[in-house]
Amino acid sequence: xxxxxxxxxxxxxxxxxxxxxxxxxxxxxxxxxxxxxxxxxxxxxxxxxxxxxxxxxxxxxxxxxxxxxxxxxxxxxxxxxxxxxxxxxxxxxxxxxxxxxxxxxxxxxxxxxxxxxxxxxxxxxxxxxxxxxxxxxxxxxxxxxxxxxxxxxxxxxxxxxxxxxxxxxxxxxxxxxxxxxxxxxxxxxxxxxxxxxxxxx
Amino acid sequence: xxxxxxxxxxxxxxxxxxxxxxxxxxxxxxxxxxxxxxxxxxxxxxxxxxxxxxxxxxxxxxxxxxxxxxxxxxxxxxxxxxxxxxxxxxxxxxxxxxxxxxxxxxxxxxxxxxxxxxxxxxxxxxxxxxxxxxxxxxxxxxxxxxxxxxxxxxxxxxxxxxxxxxxxxxxxxxxxxxxxxxxxxxxxxxxxxxxxxxxxx
Numbered sequence: 001x002x003x004x005x006x007x008x009x010x011x012x013x014x015x016x017x018x019x020x021x022x023x024x025x026x027x028x029x030x031x032x033x034x035x036x037x038x039x040x041x042x043x044x045x046x047x048x049x050x051x052x053x054x055x056x057x058x059x060x061x062x063x064x065x066x067x068x069x070x071x072x073x074x075x076x077x078x079x080x081x082x083x084x085x086x087x088x089x090x091x092x093x094x095x096x097x098x099x100x101x102x103x104x105x106x107x108x109x110x111x112x113x114x115x116x117x118x119x120x121x122x123x124x125x126x127x128x129x130x131x132x133x134x135x136x137x138x139x140x141x142x143x144x145x146x147x148x149x150x151x152x153x154x155x156x157x158x159x160x161x162x163x164x165x166x167x168x169x170x171x172x173x174x175x176x177x178x179x180x181x182x183x184x185x186x187x188x189x190x191x192x193x194x195x196x197x198x199x200x201x
Numbered sequence: 202x203x204x205x206x207x208x209x210x211x212x213x214x215x216x217x218x219x220x221x222x223x224x225x226x227x228x229x230x231x232x233x234x235x236x237x238x239x240x241x242x243x244x245x246x247x248x249x250x251x252x253x254x255x256x257x258x259x260x261x262x263x264x265x266x267x268x269x270x271x272x273x274x275x276x277x278x279x280x281x282x283x284x285x286x287x288x289x290x291x292x293x294x295x296x297x298x299x300x301x302x303x304x305x306x307x308x309x310x311x312x313x314x315x316x317x318x319x320x321x322x323x324x325x326x327x328x329x330x331x332x333x334x335x336x337x338x339x340x341x342x343x344x345x346x347x348x349x350x351x352x353x354x355x356x357x358x359x360x361x362x363x364x365x366x367x368x369x370x371x372x373x374x375x376x377x378x379x380x381x382x383x384x385x386x387x388x389x390x391x392x393x394x395x396x397x398x399x400x401x402x
Contacts, residue, residue, distance in 0.1 A: 048258050057249050058372035062383060069402050073392050171259035182263060187388040191274050201270050 004033045008165050008175040009111075010041040011088035011095075011125060014067040015186040017115040018076050019174035022189065030196035032178065036108050038092035038158070039165045041085070041173055048171045052085045070186070077120050086118075086126035089158075090149055094131045096157045097148035098140060106138070113138055204380055205234045209366050210312075211242040211374040212289035212296075212326060215268040216387040218316040219277050220375035223390065231397035233379065237309050239293035239359070240366045242286070242374055249372045253286045271387070278321050287319075287327040290359075291350055295332045297358050298349035299341060307339070314339055 005027050009016035027034045045051060053063040064080065071078030091114055099107035117123040117134050124130055128149060136142040148154055169182055176183045176192055183192045195201050206228050210217035228235045246252060254264040272279030292315055300308035318324040318335050325331055329350060337343040349355055370383055377384040377393055384393045396402050
C-alpha cells in the first residue's frame with residue numbers, strides 16, 4: 001500500500017500549471033494517486049517574506065521569459081496571461097466547493113479546466129463570474145457554486161488548507177510531498193521521479 | 202565562429218559549485234568555450250531585494266535539503282558547510298588577481314579548487330588566510346596574492362564585474378548567458394543544452 005502524492009499549487013502559478021499537466025501520469029507510472037491541494041501564494045509569501053517572481057527587479061523579466069521557454073521546452077501549450085499573478089481566492093474556494101459537492105475527480109477536472117482557461121485562453125480566472133463560467137462549462141451548477149464560494153465554511157476550509165500546507169513546509173508552487181519527502185518546483189520532477197522509482201535519492 | 206558561454210557564479214553558492222563541475226564538458230560538447238565571472242550575491246541581492254535561501258522561513262530548511270539531495274542525484278561530491286552562505290569577497294578578488302597575473306586557465310583552476318575546499322573539505326574560503334592557503338597549494342605566490350587581494354585595482358575590477366553582470370540581467374548563481382539567451386540555475390542545464398544543440402528553444 002503506497003501513499004498518495006500531495007500536490008500543492010496556486011492557480012496563478014505557471015509552474016503549477018505545467019506540473020498539473022504531468023503529475024497524474026507520473027504518479028500512475030509508479031502506482032501512486034495524487035491529492036490536489038489549492039494554496040494561495042499571497043498568504044504563504046506573507047510568512048516567507050517572498051514576493052511574486054514577476055514583480056522582482058531582474059528576476060521578473062527573466063521569469064516571464066522562463067515561463068514561456070519552459071513551456072516550449074516541455075511541449076506544454078502556454079499563452080502568457082496579460083495579468084500575472086492574479087488573486088485566485090475565488091478559484092481556490094470554487095475548487096474546494098466542487099470537491100465537497102461533486103467529489104475529488106470533478107474538482108481535479110475543474111483545476112485543469114481553470115488552468116487551461118487562464119494559461120491558454122487568457123481568461124482571468126480570479127474573477128468570480130469567470131470562475132462560474134468555467135465551472136458551468138463542466139456541467140456544474142453555477143448558481144449553487146456562486147453561493148458556495150462565499151460560504152463561510154468554504155472560506156474556512158481554504159484557510160485551513162493553506163495553514164496545513166505551511167505547517168508541512170510548503171512555500172511555493174508547485175510543491176509535492178510524498179512519503180514525507182518534499183519537492184519544490186516543476187524542475188524537480190526528475191528528482192521526484194527518481195524518488196518514486198527507488199524510494200530514495 | 203561561436204561565442205563563449207558567460208558563466209556567473211558566487212563562491213558561496215552550492216548550485217554554482219554544482220554547475221562548475223559540469224559547465225566545461227557541456228560547453229566543449231557543443232564547441233563552446235566558457236568565460237568564468239565571479240559575482241557577489243550579497244551585492245546583487247541589494248538590488249533585487251532577495252535574501253540568501255538558507256535564511257528564509259520554510260524555504261531555508263528546504264534549500265539545505267535540496268542542496269544535498271541535488272548533489273546525490275547528480276553524483277557530485279558535497280559535504281554541507283557548517284556556515285552557509287559566507288561572504289566571498291576575498292575569494293572573488295583572488296580569482297580576478299590570479300586571472301590577471303597567471304591567466305584565465307589558472308584562475309578557473311583556482312575556482313574549482315576553492316569550490317572543492319569549501320563544499321567538500323569544509324574550509325571557510327571567505328577568510329583571506331584560507332584563500333591564500335588554497336592558492337599556494339596550486340603553486341601561486343601567496344605573498345603577492347595577499348597584497349593583490351587588497352589592491353584598489355582588484356577591488357574596482359570586482360565591483361565592475363558585478364555591475365556588468367547586473368547590467369546583463371544576472372541576479373543569481375549559477376547564471377549562464379550564451380548568444381544573449383539567459384539561463385538561471387543548475388536546473389536549467391537541460392534547457393541550456395537544448396539551446397546549444399538547436400540554437401533555439
